[in-house]
Amino acid sequence: MKVEFTKPQLALRTELREYFDQLMTPELRQECAAAVGEGGGPLWREALRRLGRDGWIGLGWPVEQGGRGLTPIEQFIFVEEIMRAGYPFPFLTTESVGPQLAEHGNEWQRDELVPRILAGDLLVSIGYSEPGAGTDLAALKTTATREGDEWVINGQKMWTSLAHFCDYTWLAVRTDPNAAKKHKGISIFLVPNSDPGWSATPVHTLGGVRTNATYYDNIRLSEKHLVGELNQGWKLITGQLNRERLSLVNVGPTSQLFNEVTRWAQQSTCDRDGTTLIEQPWVRMNLAKVRTGLEALKLLCYKQAWAMTEGSLDMADASAAKVYGSEYFIEAYRLLGEVIGQASTINSLSAKDSVLNGRIESLFRTASIITFGGGTNEIQRDIIAAAGLWMPRAAR
C-alpha cells in the first residue's frame, strides 16, 4: 500500500499543467465559456485534434488499441488535469464509449472509429433516455427491426446531450420485443447523426446547458453499426455507465476552485472590521469542510483508477464514488458560495462585479445534473446495499 503518486506520475502532472497552460488560450477560454462548458466550437475542435496528435487522448490505453500503454491511473491524471484547466473534455466519447468500442467493437468500429476517437476527430453522443424511460431505462421503446440485410431504426430519445455536434449516437434500442426480461431484448447501434432520418431539437436547462430531444425516423443501417452482440446491449450499457461514473466525479475542477476561493478570501477584506475574510472563523470552517470532503473524493477516484489498472473495478465502489461525489459537489458549491457571499450570485456576464468569473453562480445551476444523471443516486444506493453489503433488494 502506497497512497502517493510515484515520481513519474508527479512529473506527468507537471508536464500536463504546462501543456494545458499553453493549450487554453484566452480565445479558446472565451469560446468555451460561451458554450457553458460544453465545447463544440471550432477552436475547441482544433484543440481536441491537437490533443489527439500529441498522443494524450489514449495515454492510458493499451498500445495494441492505439494508446500509449500507460495505466488507467495516468489516464485519470490526464482527465483530472484537463478538466482542472477548464477544457470541456468530451469524456463520454473518450473515456467510456471509446474503450467499450475498442473492447467489444467489430472490425470497422475498432479499426476505423476508434483511431478517429483517439485522434480527437470523432464524437459520440449517448442515446439511452426516452420520454417514458428514465431511471427504468430497460423500458425504452425505440426499435431496430431487421429488413433484409438492414436494420431500420425508429423512435425518440430525450436528453441526448452534445448530439447537435457529435458524429454518431451510441443508441440503445429494442431488438427483441418478446424477450422474457425487458433488459434482455436491447442492443446498441452506432447511428450517424448525419443521416437524413436523424434530427434534434434543443432542450434548454437551468444551468444554461443545452441538451436535445433526438428523433430517429426510418434510419437504415447495415449490420456493421451494431455494437457487440444482438440483444446483449444491457451489458454494454452498464459497462459504459460504470466508466462514465468515474469521469463524472473528477476532482480537478473543484480542487482548482477550492484553491481560488481560498486565495480570494485571503485577499478580500471583510465588511465587518476591515480584516481579511479568511480571518473569520466561519470562513475557515467552510473551507476546511470543503477540503476534508475533497480529499475523500480524490481518494475514492484514485482507488478506482487503481482498481481498473488491476482489472478489479468493484461495482459498489464505483457507485459509492458517484453518489458521494455528486452530493459532495452540491455541498461544496454551497459552502464556497457562502464564503463569497451574495456576489456568488453575480453572473460572469457582469464581468466587473462577478467573483472568480461567476463560476459558482453557474455551478450552482448545473450541480444537480449528476445526482440523477449517469444512473440516479437512488439506484446507486440500491447497488451499494446489494453488491457492497449483500443486503436483499425489493422485487421490481
Next chain:
Amino acid sequence: MEFGFNEAQNEVRELSRKMLTELVTAENLSRFDEYSEERFDRDLWAQLATAGLLGVAIDEKWGGMGFGFTELALLLEEAGRTIAPAPLLSCLVSSALPLQEFGSQALCERLLPGVASGELILTAALMEPGNENPAAPSTRAEPTGDADYRLFGSVTCVPFATQADYVLVAAQTTGGVIVCLVGKESDACICSPLRVSTYEPQYRMDMDGVFVPADRILAGPSEGARVMQWIAQRTIAATCAHQTGVVDQSMRMTASYTSERQQFGVPVATFQAVGHRAANCFIDVECLRLTTYQAVSLLSSDSEASIEVAIAKIWAGDVGHRVSYASQHMHGGMGIDRDYPLWRYCLWARQNELMLGSSSSMLAELGERIAAGEAFCA
C-alpha cells in the same frame, strides 16, 4: 498510487483477523462490562505475543517482526473490528514506536524485547485535565542532580496506567518540552482510576516530584515538542484505523441483521429507506478507510502528513458518530440490547471520535492551516 496490500501486510491482516475474531467473543467481552473485571485480556495478550504480532513494528534486533507503521495500523484496524480488550494502541503505537525511534540504544535494548514478548507494558499520557494538546503540557519537569528530573503535574485519561511498567509523559522545562518514561515505583505518583464509557482502564496520574533518571529521557528540551507531535500524529492515525474496524464491523452487523429480521413479511433490508441508510454508511466507511490509509501510508514513509492526518481524524469523528447511530437505529431495540453485541461498538466509536481532537476541533485546526496558505490542493 497503490491501494493493494503487499504480502507482509496481507499476512499481518489475516493473522490478526483470524486470532482476534477467534479469541475475542461477545461472551468474553461481557466479562469486562461495568468494570466487573479489568478490561485487559492477558491470555489474548500472551497469544498475540507468541504469534509475533506485538512486535509487528519492532525491529528484529529487539525481538520484533521488523515491519512498519502500515502493518501496525492494519493490526489496529482488526483490533477495532473486534474491539479487542488489550492496550494495543497505548503500548505499541503511542509508546513503543517513539521509544524505538527516539530512545537510546540502551533503553531500547532494555525495554523493547519485553514489549515484543508481552512481558513489559508501556503506555503514554497524551492529555492533561483541560489540555488536549500533547505537545504543550503544563506538567513541569525540574532538573535535579546531573541530568535527572522531577515531574510535577497531572495527566488524565491515561490508558492502562497501573497495568503498565512505564508511562510516557511530556513535561515543560525552562528550555522546552522533554519526553520521558515515568516508572511507578515512586510514592510521588498517584494513579486514580476513572470510569469511562468503554470500560477501558484509564487513570488520572498526579505527580508530585516523581523522579525520572536521565537514562529514561526520550527527548530533551530542544526536540520534545516535535517528538510529541510525532507521537500524536501516529496515535491519531492508528485511532482512525481502529475506528475503521469499529464502524466497518457495526455496519456489517447491521447489514446482516436487517437481511434476517422480517417485518411486514419481508426482510427489513428490502425497504429502500433502510438499504439507503446502510449504503450511506458504506460510503462513509470507505471515505474513512481511504483517508486513514493515506495518512498511514504517508507516515510509514516518514513524509509530512499533518494535513492528511487531521483530515482522517475529521472523518473518524463524523463517520463514527453517523455509523454508530445509523446502526443502532436500523437494529431497532436490538441495537441497544446488552445481550446483542452492537452496543459495545457504539461506545468505542464514541471514544475514538473524541480522542485527540474531535471533528470540529480538527476542522478548526485545518482551517488555520488553510488560512495560512499551507493546505492548498496539490
